[in-house]
Amino acid sequence: MQAQHATNTRPNRKSQSKETQTRVLKSATFSLTLVILFLYLLPFLFSVVGSLKSKEQASDPNSPILPAVLQTFVYQGEKLDLYRVPLEEGDRDLALLKRGRNQSSFVDPVAPDKAPVVWKGAWRTLSPAYRVAPQWQNYPRAFQFISFMRLLGYTLMYASITTFAAVSSAAVVAYGFARFQFPFKNTIFILLVATIILPPQVTSIPTFAMFYKLGWIGTWLPLIIPQFFANAYNVFLLRQYFLTIPRESEESAKIDGAGPVRIFFSIVLPQAVPALIAVGLFHFFFAWNDFFGPLVYLSGNESANPLSLGLFRFNGLYSSENQLVQAASIMTMVLPLTIFFFAQRFFIQGVVATGVDK
Amino acid sequence: MSVPKPATSSTLSANKIRPRRSLAKTEAIYGLSCVALWLVGFLIFYLVPMIASFVFTLFNFTLTEPDKASFIGLANWKRLLFEDPLIWPSLGVTFKFALISLPIGMFAALFVAILLNSKHLIARDFFRTLFYAPTMVPAVAGLLIWKGYLDPTTGWLNRIIEFIFRFDASGAQGVQWLNNENLVYIAYTMMGIWGIGNAILYYMASLQSVPTDLYEAASIDGAGWFRQLWSITLPMISPVIFYNLVLSVIGLMQFFITPYILNGGSGYPNGSTYFYMIHFYKQAFGFLNMGYGATIAWFMFLIALVITLVLFGSSKRWVYYAAGDR
Numbered sequence: 001m002q003a004q005h006a007t008n009t010r011p012n013r014k015s016q017s018k019e020t021q022t023r024v025l026k027s028a029t030f031s032l033t034l035v036i037l038f039l040y041l042l043p044f045l046f047s048v049v050g051s052l053k054s055k056e057q058a059s060d061p062n063s064p065i066l067p068a069v070l071q072t073f074v075y076q077g078e079k080l081d082l083y084r085v086p087l088e089e090g091d092r093d094l095a096l097l098k099r100g101r102n103q104s105s106f107v108d109p110v111a112p113d114k115a116p117v118v119w120k121g122a123w124r125t126l127s128p129a130y131r132v133a134p135q136w137q138n139y140p141r142a143f144q145f146i147s148f149m150r151l152l153g154y155t156l157m158y159a160s161i162t163t164f165a166a167v168s169s170a171a172v173v174a175y176g177f178a179r180f181q182f183p184f185k186n187t188i189f190i191l192l193v194a195t196i197i198l199p200p201q202v203t204s205i206p207t208f209a210m211f212y213k214l215g216w217i218g219t220w221l222p223l224i225i226p227q228f229f230a231n232a233y234n235v236f237l238l239r240q241y242f243l244t245i246p247r248e249s250e251e252s253a254k255i256d257g258a259g260p261v262r263i264f265f266s267i268v269l270p271q272a273v274p275a276l277i278a279v280g281l282f283h284f285f286f287a288w289n290d291f292f293g294p295l296v297y298l299s300g301n302e303s304a305n306p307l308s309l310g311l312f313r314f315n316g317l318y319s320s321e322n323q324l325v326q327a328a329s330i331m332t333m334v335l336p337l338t339i340f341f342f343a344q345r346f347f348i349q350g351v352v353a354t355g356v357d358k
Numbered sequence: 359m360s361v362p363k364p365a366t367s368s369t370l371s372a373n374k375i376r377p378r379r380s381l382a383k384t385e386a387i388y389g390l391s392c393v394a395l396w397l398v399g400f401l402i403f404y405l406v407p408m409i410a411s412f413v414f415t416l417f418n419f420t421l422t423e424p425d426k427a428s429f430i431g432l433a434n435w436k437r438l439l440f441e442d443p444l445i446w447p448s449l450g451v452t453f454k455f456a457l458i459s460l461p462i463g464m465f466a467a468l469f470v471a472i473l474l475n476s477k478h479l480i481a482r483d484f485f486r487t488l489f490y491a492p493t494m495v496p497a498v499a500g501l502l503i504w505k506g507y508l509d510p511t512t513g514w515l516n517r518i519i520e521f522i523f524r525f526d527a528s529g530a531q532g533v534q535w536l537n538n539e540n541l542v543y544i545a546y547t548m549m550g551i552w553g554i555g556n557a558i559l560y561y562m563a564s565l566q567s568v569p570t571d572l573y574e575a576a577s578i579d580g581a582g583w584f585r586q587l588w589s590i591t592l593p594m595i596s597p598v599i600f601y602n603l604v605l606s607v608i609g610l611m612q613f614f615i616t617p618y619i620l621n622g623g624s625g626y627p628n629g630s631t632y633f634y635m636i637h638f639y640k641q642a643f644g645f646l647n648m649g650y651g652a653t654i655a656w657f658m659f660l661i662a663l664v665i666t667l668v669l670f671g672s673s674k675r676w677v678y679y680a681a682g683d684r
Contacts, residue, residue: 022478025478026478026479026480028478029473029476029478029479030478030479030480030481032473033473033474033479033485036470036473037485037488037489040489040492040551041488041491041492042507042514043503043504043507043514043552044492044503046503046506046507046513046514047503047506047507050506058512059512060512061511061512061528061529065514065517169395169396172392172395173392173393173395173396175392176388176389176390176391176392176393177389177392177393179389180385180386180388180389180390180392181382181385181386181389182385182386182387182389182390182393183386183390185389185393188393188397191400192396192400195400195404197608197666198404198408198659199608199611199612199655199658199659199662200612201612201635201638201655201658201659202407202408202411202652202655202656202659203403203404203407203408203411204407204642204655205407205411205414205642205648205651205652205655206406206407206408206410206411206414206648206652207403207407208421208642208643208648209410209421209648210407212421226399226402226403228395228399229395229396229398229399229400229402229403230395230396230399232396235396260388285494288496289496289497291497291498291615291619292614292615295618296643307496307498308496308497308498311496311498311499311502312498312619315498315502315619316622322506322509322512325502325506326502326503326506329498329499329500329502329503330499332496332498332499333494333495333496333499333500336494336495336496337491337494337495340490340491340494341487341491344487344490348486348490348559351555351556351559351560352559352560352562352563
């Protein structure tokens with residue numbers, strides 16, 4: 001009411017109050033989003049902080065949140081623990097010299113030559129004094145214990161070979177669907193899409209039996225070879241993209257005598273680079289993440305495990321050392337997250353394209 | 359599904375010199391040889407295994423003793439439906455978890471997407487990237503991070519609860535996220551929320567495609583924010599809600615990695631995480647019991663098929679497809 005009344009007298013007021021309102025809405029939305037994002041990403045922070053703790057601190061529920069170590073002080077050749085002592089002039093971190101039930105004496109590490117301070121009270125009620133100290137050596141230790149280089153090597157090998165296989169095979173098949181007429185084309189395309197819905201468990205058992213017969217269990221072959229035969233998702237995405245590419249240049253190339261193979265390599269593929277990158281990224285992340293496939297085929301051959309399986313095993317072996325588990329977890333996600341942050345434009349567009357086109 | 363365009367007419371006219379039939383033939387040869395790659399893969403990795411898998415359900419077949427394989431008719435199916443004491447409880451666990459996690463996950467994704475799509479939000483791309491980032495975290499790493507985060511004594515969640523609500527949530531007597539038969543579903547749901555990135559992106563894209571004049575007309579008619587959300591936004595994006603729903607249901611039927619990584623498929627605590635897929639994995643790849651494993655897989659396939667069909671049937675009642683939209 002008031003605002004309306006003001007409008008009548010001074011037309012400027014309305015736009016001003018609206019501006020304030022927008023500003024308030026803007027900062028409220030921003031703060032709300034920021035708070036939700038913070039809570040959403042808090043486990044990340046926990047992991048980073050946890051990966052820098054000492055083994056003692058990682059299992060001590062009463063220790064501080066940040067990575068810290070108990071402070072000690074060497075007094076006359078003896079290592080003393082530091083405690084936070086509430087004195088009259090305020091809390092001070094003092095080294096416990098003589099323990100007593102009702103009173104204890106402490107040395108001040110800043111001035112050890114002074115006479116010991118006597119504090120009345122049970123020393124057990126005091127909290128130990130910590131000093132912030134990130135344990136960076138957790139990373140080299142986890143790196144070594146998990147045999148990171150070997151796991152990384154296999155993961156990179158698997159991810160890069162199958163990314164190449166998946167993208168190139170899907171591009172060829174998608175080109176066939178997007179540019180040529182042939183008998184049963186629609187039926188074949190429907191079959192292709194139907195394989196997306198089929199749960200992989202149904203085919204997994206005979207496939208496993210087949211690879212078992214071939215003697216491939218414990219090798220990477222069962223995970224690599226099928227990727228050379230085009231995955232339905234990728235074909236679908238690339239076909240949609242190829243259909244949007246205008247054909248004028250293809251037709252003029254055809255008049256100049258270029259065959260379908262040359263047109264594919266020199267005209268279609270160069271124009272489809274964003275879609276090819278998106279499909280490549282999808283597959284790369286899938287391969288990096290893949291757990292079920294390696295679990296089924298490579299469980300028995302620990303020396304050829306990828307990161308996902310290696311990390312799972314590592315957690316089993318070092319479950320009492322959470323700081324190492326957290327450090328190893330962070331190490332496995334560095335590469336995919338880095339790639340994502342640099343290539344997110346292509347990636348996010350690709351996700352949207354698959355989702356919205358169905 | 360969109361039908362491929364019959365767009366070859368221009369191609370034909372460009373090559374009028376050559377006879378028409380041979381051209382169509384060459385084209386078919388090129389097309390088929392491209393698609394042949396997929397057809398071979400389909401034959402080896404889909405069609406034959408699917409038939410074989412069904413044949414396996416009629417056999418008692420352990421992979422390590424192929425000579426002892428014998429035809430047993432419907433005995434595997436009888437075992438599955440009436441004798442196996444773990445089938446129905448594991449299906450129950452799977453459905454119970456789906457009923458808890460599905461609405462929470464769907465709502466969370468939609469909520470974040472609406473927030474990120476707000477015209478009042480600045481730095482939208484920055485937020486979108488960071489909300490998507492957890493989806494990029496490899497599953498094993500993400501689960502181990504959450505396992506630490508939810509630890510009753512040393513994790514942070516209980517400390518936060520303690521700080522906000524001022525009760526002893528932490529410590530040995532604290533909230534046992536992964537050790538309590540019911541809370542474990544909430545814990546798994548929280549872990550699952552780190553994977554909603556794709557759903558958020560789908561929602562965001564569809565929210566942007568809602569015509570703005572609908573909102574303008576509604577606000578002239580005096581419709582508030584919530585009314586606009588309910589009467590315009592939700593119906594307009596219902597196809598994407600439906601798509602996410604179907605994807606989530608299929609994903610939840612195959613829920614496996616989380617319980618397997620967190621407790622090795624033991625079902626701890628007290629069988630409450632013994633999901634259907636855990637049972638399948640143990641039978642098929644643990645005991646290499648190919649016949650019975652295939653039966654478990656086929657049963658799941660049938661259930662998933664029925665649920666998907668029911669969802670598609672129900673979609674006519676609540677999914678809005680704008681006229682002319684395919």
